[in-house]
Amino acid sequence: MIMAIRTSCAYVGFFVFLLCITSTKFYSYKYNVTWNQMANRKPDFRCIWSVVDNKTKCKPVCDHGYFGLYGMKTCHQWLNCTDIKSIKGFEKIQTDTIGYVKKVWISKWDGYEVVVKKIRQNLNGPTSHDEFHSGVQFLQDFSNHPDVLQIVGHCNETLVTELHAMADATNLEKHLRQNKEFDNVFVRFQLCIDFVRIMTTLHSGHGGKVFAHCDAGNVNIMLQQYLLTDDFRLVISDVDSLLGFDIRDGVSQKRMCPFKSDRNYFQPFNAPEQYFNHKLKTFPYDEKIDIWKIPNICDRLLYRNSIKRGVLPHLTALHKRCESSDPKGRPTALEVLKIYEYTYKILKKDSQIY
CATH class of the missing domain: 3.30.200.20 (Phosphorylase Kinase; domain 1)
Structure with a gap:
């Protein structure tokens, strides 16, 4: 269900x-x-x-x-x-x-x-x-x-x-310029919430696995995997490269994304444990590699400094936890989602933030 x-x-x-x-x-x-x-x-x-x-x-x-x-x-x-x-x-x-x-x-x-x-x-x-x-x-x-x-x-x-006619989320700014009445803090921050809610779905488990992104070397590549709906919401579309982590005794088992010559993981967008370099030995990881990416994705979706100033101060402590060098120190996607939704309610009460 x-x-x-x-x-x-x-x-x-x-x-x-x-x-x-x-x-x-x-x-x-x-x-x-x-x-x-x-x-x-x-x-x-x-x-x-x-x-x-x-x-x-x-x-x-x-x-x-x-x-x-x-x-x-x-x-x-x-x-x-x-x-x-x-x-x-x-x-x-x-x-x-x-x-x-x-x-x-x-x-x-x-x-x-x-x-x-x-x-x-x-x-x-x-x-x-x-x-x-x-x-x-x-x-x-x-x-x-x-x-x-x-x-x-x-x-x-x-x-x-x-079909979602507005295509992937890298087209957001173009469509907001064409629909200026939607270019506000509520629409933009709702997209941040959508992104984390989708991540919560991936991390919640299905068929004995949880899922995380493998093909996400930078912000643009990540956003290309999500489509904008006609009412400025997000759905995940490119799921070919999602990596499934087996769940045993309630814990996801660490593994690595399959090697592909065109697949590189650069910092600071990617988590330290996912950072890929042919000269370095890499170690298995879990779905917490996705949590590291949340601050950068939300920053891009908010885009305008006037909007960021109204939202990001509420999220400073949370985003700092998301970028913890120790994966165990990062929150779960569900924790981030709850804080994002609570922050959205606060913003709705303050009509001065745009």
């Missing part, structure tokens, strides 16, 4: 005054629901205000093995090979970031825009192929989780997912 956070937003006037009312509901993923049963059920819907389409749009919240895209009235089974072969009209995604492992296009299925990803041929060794299929499995395991990119279907070395 996975907890999904549903948010409804009301907008007043031409300039947006955002009032978010959050309610919590539990969705049970039932694996024995048939297609006919699913088609006859009335699904719950998640609705957002889309800055891309300038309107409210909704999609059904579906069980495992099914997907729902914005505009759909009912859930549909994951697309199979026959369905995917029938997809026509491939448009290359225009982005400054180019995937090394996958080629990516925007296409349409049954009139709905989707993203088609195909692994690059004759470019990567077995490790990249294994990571691709590991990523597909992860998206299946966390299907329809609100923090994870929704899978639409897959076939061999082709993956189909939902």
